[in-house]
Amino acid sequence: MNDDDNDGNEFVAEEVSGIVNRTVETVIGDSTYQSDKANEWAHTVSQQCLDALMGSQRTYKYIVSCVIMEKSSAGLHTSNCCYWNDVTDETTSHGSKILTLRDIIIITLTIFIAINFGKSSAQENVSEKIVGGVDANIKDFPSYAAICEDRMKPQPSYFCGGIYIQKLWVLTAEHCLRLRDSTESKPPESLIVKMGVTWLSEFGQQRSAVQIVRHPREECEFAGTLCDIGLIKIDEEFYINNVVQFAKLVDSYPFSNLVVVVGFGTVNYTPVVASPRLQKVNLEIFAISGDIIYANDSTPKGSCYGDSGGPMYLRDSMQVVGIVASGICKYGIGLYVNVYEYRWWIFNALTDLASYHLREF
Numbered sequence: 001m002n003d004d005d006n007d008g009n010e011f012v013a014e015e016v017s018g019i020v021n022r023t024v025e026t027v028i029g030d031s032t033y034q035s036d037k038a039n040e041w042a043h044t045v046s047q048q049c050l051d052a053l054m055g056s057q058r059t060y061k062y063i064v065s066c067v068i069m070e071k072s073s074a075g076l077h078t079s080n081c082c083y084w085n086d087v088t089d090e091t092t093s094h095g096s097k098i099l100t101l102r103d104i105i106i107i108t109l110t111i112f113i114a115i116n117f118g119k120s121s122a123q124e125n126v127s128e129k130i131v132g133g134v135d136a137n138i139k140d141f142p143s144y145a146a147i148c149e150d151r152m153k154p155q156p157s158y159f160c161g162g163i164y165i166q167k168l169w170v171l172t173a174e175h176c177l178r179l180r181d182s183t184e185s186k187p188p189e190s191l192i193v194k195m196g197v198t199w200l201s202e203f204g205q206q207r208s209a210v211q212i213v214r215h216p217r218e219e220c221e222f223a224g225t226l227c228d229i230g231l232i233k234i235d236e237e238f239y240i241n242n243v244v245q246f247a248k249l250v251d252s253y254p255f256s257n258l259v260v261v262v263g264f265g266t267v268n269y270t271p272v273v274a275s276p277r278l279q280k281v282n283l284e285i286f287a288i289s290g291d292i293i294y295a296n297d298s299t300p301k302g303s304c305y306g307d308s309g310g311p312m313y314l315r316d317s318m319q320v321v322g323i324v325a326s327g328i329c330k331y332g333i334g335l336y337v338n339v340y341e342y343r344w345w346i347f348n349a350l351t352d353l354a355s356y357h358l359r360e361f
Contacts, residue, residue, distance in 0.1 A: 019049055019052045019053065022052075023045055023048045023049050023052065024045060026048070027041055027044045028041055042067070042068045043066075045066045045068075046065065049064045049066070050064045065333065067333060069289070133279055133281030133282070134279065134280060134281070135277050135278070135279065136198070136262050136277075136278040136279055136280035137198050137278070138196060138197055138198045138278060139198075139242060139243055140280075141262045141278070141311070141313070142196070142242065142243050142244055143164045143165075143245055143246060143248075143311065143320070144161065144162075144163070144164075144195070144262055144263075144278070144311060145162035145163060145164050145170050145172075145193050145194065145195050146161065146162070146193070146194040146195070146197065146264055147159060147160040147161065147162045147170070147172060147176060147191060147193055147194075147232070147309060148191070148192045148193075148194060149186065149191055150190065156192050156194075158194075158200055158264055158274045158306065159176070159274075159306065160172055160173065160176035160306070160308050160309040160310070161262075161263045161264065161265075161306075161308065161309045161310025161311070161324065162176075162193060162232065162310065163309075163310070163311045163320055163323070164195060164238065164244070164245070164246055164247060165246060165247050165249065165346070166246070167237040168233050168234050168236070168237055169231055169232070169234070169350060170193050170232045171231060171247075171320075171323065171346065172230055172231070172232060172308075172309035172310075172323070173228045173229065173230065173308045173309035173323055173324065173325055174214045174227065174228045174229055174230040175228055175308065175325075176230070176308055177212045177214050177230045185212050185214060186212065188209040188210055188211055188212050188233075189208070189209070189210075190209075191208070191209035191212075191232065192206050192207070192208060192209070193206070193207050193208075193209060193232060193234055194206050195207075195238050195244045196238075196243040196244045197243075198277060199276060199277050199278075200264055200274060200275075200277075205239060205244060207234035207235055207236060207237075207238060208234065208235045209233065209234060209235075210234065210235050211232070211233035212231070212232060212233075213230055213231040213232075213349055215227045215228070215229045215230055215342075215345065225290055225291045225292070226291050226292055226325055226335070226337050227291065228323070228325040228337050229323060229337050229346075231346075231349060231350070247311065247319075247320045248317075248318070248319045248320065249319060249320050249339055249343060249346070250314065250319040250320060250321045250339055250340050251340075251343070252340075253340050255314055255319075255321055255340070256314050256316050256317075257284050257285040257286070258282070258284060258285075258314070258315045258316065259282070259283050259285060259295060259312050259313060259315060259321060259322070260280055260281065260282050260283070260312070260313050260315050261280065261281055261283060261295075261303050261307070261311070261312045261313075261322075261324065261336075262278060262279065262280045262310060262311065262313075263275075263278070263303060263306065263307035263310040263324065264276075264278060264279070264307075265303060265306030265307030265308075265310075266306050275306075281303075283295040283296060283312075283334065284296065288338060290341065291338045291341040291342065292325075292337070293321070293322045293335070293336040293337070293338050294333055294334065294335065295322075295333075296334060303334050307324045308324050308325065308326070309323060309324060310323070310324045311323065312324065312336050320339055321336075321338070321339055321340070322336030322337060322338060322339055323336060323337040323339060324336055325337050
């Protein structure tokens with residue numbers, strides 16, 4: 001390829017920004033937020049951005065995500081479209097943009113770019129498919145807990161992460177504690193909490209669940225907040241050592257935007273299979289709206305299926321700042337419960353339920 005061809009194929013961030021601005025102005029214009037139109041807006045914005053990008057005739061491939069929400073709440077409407085092959089295309093970078101129009105916040109995560117695409121199967125590398133990162137060691141994240149069900153089986157099934165915060169209590173996501181497609185709680189007698197393991201196949205320390213406490217999320221949906229937080233009480237406390245320790249919850253705001261997320265969730269978009277080894281990924285918080293933290297990486301990395309309920313740590317202090325609510329495999333961006341907003345809910349729940357003296361967070 002000669003220099004002229006190289007220049008014509010160069011990725012220009014300003015050009016993409018212009019495409020996003022023009023598309024949003026054309027699709028939404030001066031409109032105020034309307035919940036019955038937000039899904040259509042999100043789909044149209046993402047599709048028209050993709051069409052314009054493909055029309056630039058550059059040798060890139062794209063994933064375009066659009067998230068629309070109302071300022072006064074956090075009602076979330078998302079759309080994703082792509083020109084992509086997630087098996088053979090190698091991701092290299094992305095551009096992101098946040099636009100605010102009157103009472104609407106539009107977050108468009110635009111352009112996950114594949115430059116070296118169309119590789120043969122002989123060139124494929126498993127590491128390219130990892131959603132979020134690299135192998136981790138439980139010694140670096142000793143408050144992480146793996147939540148499993150079907151505890152009567154020889155090898156209970158892992159399904160969510162958790163955070164060990166008190167002698168008999170593990171913090172997790174509320175949706176991890178509900179039966180699938182139901183408002184009913186999972187029976188606590190079916191659950192096991194495992195700690196101190198880098199590999200899921202390790203036995204570590206295991207405790208049986210005896211009680212589930214779910215945040216009453218129905219009180220939050222109208223306000224557009226997540227409220228995706230809950231607690232598991234275990235039958236006896238874990239033995240504290242170098243791989244099992246209490247978490248320190250974040251106690252001040254604002255906090256750093258540099259975070260790390262860990263979990264045994266799937267390392268591929270499909271199939272949905274837990275990672276046999278604990279994984280970690282460094283992310284950056286790019287927006288906070290009430291009890292929702294939005295975090296991404298400069299490439300398609302982040303929490304995925306099975307990481308729900310696990311911790312988001314501040315990299316500088318290792319305080320727990322977030323709980324995985326939904327990962328990039330669902331919305332294209334990571335959504336995390338802002339623990340700082342729920343510190344009093346946690347304290348009050350444990351005060352009402354616990355029969356022992358609470359340690360300070």
